[in-house]
Amino acid sequence: MDDLSIKNGSVWTGTRHERADVAVKDGTIVAVGLEPRPAAAVYDAAGRFVNPGFIDPHVHFDLDLGRLRSADDFRSGSIAAAFGGVTTFVDFLAPTDDEHDLERAYHARLEEAEDAVVDYRFHATIKNPKGDPEAYVRKMLSLGMTTLKLFTTYSDSGRRTSDDQIERLLDLSERYGFTILAHIEDDSMITMKDSYGPKDLPRSRPAAGETAEALKLAGFVEKHGGTLYMVHLSSGATLDALRDRYPHLLNRKFFIESCPHYFAFTADALSRPDGFLYTMSPALRTAAERDRLAEGFSDVYAIGTDHCPFSRAEKEHDRLRDIPMGIGGVEHAYAVLSARFGDAVIPKMTEHPALINGLADRKGRIAVGCDADLAIVRPVRERIVSDHSRGCTVWTGTDVTARIEATILRGAFAVRDGRFLGTKGNYVGRKPMI
Ligand SMILES: [Zn+2]
Structure with missing residues (x-):
């Protein structure tokens, strides 16, 4: 069984968004498509865009x-x-x-x-x-x-x-x-x-x-x-x-x-x-x-x-x-x-x-074998009201048309519904080139 299924969203294919589900197991994308698969958890992304992280x-x-x-x-x-x-x-x-x-x-x-x-x-x-x-x-x-x-x-x-x-x-x-x-x-x-x-x-x-x-x-x-x-x-x-x-x-x-x-x-x-x-x-x-x-x-x-x-x-x-x-x-x-x-x-x-940056084998795409890094976006007309940086910001008050509703890092929710849920980042190294 998969760990997580992102269902009903419009998924970025590399050139456009297409209706598909994204299946995740062990932090990796294991399927992208419409075939039903059992999953321990489901995230309903209906009306949302599912972009690569x-x-x-x-x-x-x-x-x-x-x-x-x-x-x-x-x-x-x-x-x-x-x-x-x-x-x-x-x-x-x-x-x-x-x-x-x-x-x-x-x-x-x-x-x-x-x-x-x-x-x-x-x-x-x-x-x-x-x-x-x-x-x-x-x-x-x-x-x-x-x-x-x-x-x-x-x-x-x-x-x-x-x-x-x-x-x-x-x-x-x-x-x-x-x-x-x-x-x-x-x-x-x-x-x-x-x-x-x-x-x-x-x-x-x-x-x-x-x-x-x-x-x-x-x-x-x-x-x-x-x-x-x-x-x-x-x-x-x-x-x-x-x-x-x-x-x-x-x-x-x-x-x-x-x-x-x-x-x-x-x-x-x-x-x-x-x-x-x-x-x-x-x-x-x-x-x-x-x-x-x-x-x-x-x-x-x-x-x-x-x-x-x-x-x-x-x-x-x-x-x-x-x-x-x-x-x-x-x-x-x-x-x-x-x-x-x-x-x-x-x-x-x-x-x-x-x-x-030498990341293309694992990052930047929604494809089988890539890390399950996803940005789930809700289309919405609104103004930026918050900023989580510790520095002062010039961005609040800016009109935008998208809100990040969830951020998924290697299959785990980093942010969901406006809350940070406590993920841990990894250094993404490369094997020595020489
Ligand atoms: Zn710089």
């Missing part, structure tokens, strides 16, 4: 910024994720530049993440190693990590990877088959003055800096090969420029991630009295930029939230340089984006991030 490939729980830490630890952040139908997230290791520090960072992060309530894995994060980065890459692969984050900016905190090292890493990506994640902003175009307030953020970090850096990195991919994933793309102009110059590489060799806030808000929010709440890096853009990004939504490969909230007191400063960058979003990405883009958002939050 969402994968958020970009969160910062328990992020150490020296004088501050992001507001959510792994437990509170992953509970918020579960309320948003997210059953797997990918967080980051602390930035390192040699293989020994990388291994230490990996074990330290595993310990920090132990309290997560949904499944997770990590991106390695590289600074700017002095010599050949091959030993670093080989260590990463031996630890079962397949994604490596780098920054083209933040030279002031020593996190910027130089162009020649990025080119070397792309050679290594081509050779070993891992994926490079890049924060794309031209470091030389970023300015910061004491006089800058929240409304100056787009001037401090201009869209043109993102476009220039994205084109440069796409050019590196054309020259060296490798696989590149551009995180948190903020500007429609950047997307248009990439599509115009590199249509043969777009979403084949380099991939685009964007975030819910770049579709929901514009830089106008930064001029409000509470504009400090809308500060993140890269910055919010003009309405015209935002609309161009939305028009290009089909070319956005994956949605990550870049979830990195702080408390209101930590954000509330007049001077831009005193405000920690980042907002929350892990709980509301699906509701916010599906209201705007419908089902087109589903692959970008399931199958695509699964493929990028």
Whole structure:
């Protein structure tokens, strides 16, 4: 007998919703169809959409910024994720530049993440190693990590990877088959003055800096090969420029991630009295930029939230340089984006991030043999009224058309009818790649 049957729902097939039941045993999907099967428990999903559990490939729980830490630890952040139908997230290791520090960072992060309530894995994060980065890459692969984050900016905190090292890493990506994640902003175009307030953020970090850096990195991919994933793309102009110059590489060799806030808000929010709440890096853009990004939504490969909230007191400063960058979003990405883009958002939050992050054998699809990770969605017109993150939120009051009614992690209810039911997340590792 099966452990659980999700009956009468409209089940996501990968391209559309179809009427089917989903049978679960030992945490795994064992059947999808209309043939009756006995089950110990039944969940009636009539009138509901049954989606694969969402994968958020970009969160910062328990992020150490020296004088501050992001507001959510792994437990509170992953509970918020579960309320948003997210059953797997990918967080980051602390930035390192040699293989020994990388291994230490990996074990330290595993310990920090132990309290997560949904499944997770990590991106390695590289600074700017002095010599050949091959030993670093080989260590990463031996630890079962397949994604490596780098920054083209933040030279002031020593996190910027130089162009020649990025080119070397792309050679290594081509050779070993891992994926490079890049924060794309031209470091030389970023300015910061004491006089800058929240409304100056787009001037401090201009869209043109993102476009220039994205084109440069796409050019590196054309020259060296490798696989590149551009995180948190903020500007429609950047997307248009990439599509115009590199249509043969777009979403084949380099991939685009964007975030819910770049579709929901514009830089106008930064001029409000509470504009400090809308500060993140890269910055919010003009309405015209935002609309161009939305028009290009089909070319956005994956949605990550870049979830990195702080408390209101930590954000509330007049001077831009005193405000920690980042907002929350892990709980509301699906509701916010599906209201705007419908089902087109589903692959970008399931199958695509699964493929990028080496999770596709078990996560991101409703298919026999996959983990029984499901987000059961009730179509409803309502306004977001609650947020389970510990940070302050900008999302309450947003109109949405979907509510997560239940989140199922490997066959167990993480969230049901507005209550968290106490699941335990697992680290989803890979066998060493070398
Ligand atoms: Zn981030």
